[in-house]
Amino acid sequence: MGAVVSATNTTQKYKILNDDEKKIHVNLGGSISEAYNSFVQNNAKIKKKTK
């Protein structure tokens, strides 16, 4: 089951891969800052759920 919630942004420049990969892939033209923020938010969400 994919526990990682999809957070693909509106411009489709980055995507969170399934939970086997455990990574955010940023395509050309994507924003590293957005990807990093999404990365942090995603992990914070998981941390919150595990409390």
Place this chain on the structure above:
Amino acid sequence: MKPTILLYKITQKLKKKQNKLTTIELSEGNYSIQLDNNEDNQLHIEHPVTITGKGEKTVVNGGFWIKSTNVCVKNLTISNSTDNGVQGFASCTLTNINIKKCNHSGVVAIGNNANLVCENIVVSDCNLSGVLAEKGGTITLKGSNTLITKNCSGNIYSYGLKVSDEISKIKLKNLTKNISKDNYDGRNWFESKENQIIETTLKVSGENAKIKLENLTKDISKGNEGGRNWYESKENQIIETTLRF
């Protein structure tokens, strides 16, 4: 709570923890880090993460401020940072990174918690120092592709390798200071006092190599400069055989 329920809850927790993201992966191409309020294009990394590219053709225009432990940046080029290329305040690793054309220095370790391990990095054409350790920071350089060159045109206080105070260090594993060359005005290295840039010159190079000492101990190597009497890439590569028949 019943033990079976407790066990189930712990297992679920572990499963969810394992689902945490670990990596940001960049394709080949150019990426920009947006300017912040100070007009700097720096990404502030405050959580453990691996940022990996597809080699030197993955180019990040901007720099990284690393404030968290367990951060790894690898397989990419860092270019045109308005500040330093990488500024580390914690333990982190940089592997296969080209850092070039930064407005300040290439790689900087600041503070006692800063322990940067850099393997096969090339730092070139940065205005200030190539690799700089200060305020207790430590930088370890290793890997035969390491090169620090054509930096330091911005001011006379900058060097290819610079240890700016007495409590900081740059360690060179299986390397010599000559990895820093052709920097502006011949300013290839600077130490505030002797032996702050530490070359490990007696060593086993590579994880599959060995030095065997028959009926001897490592103590046969002594009195070498800076106390650097032996070095192993991993444990037990210099083998003392002290009992023989």
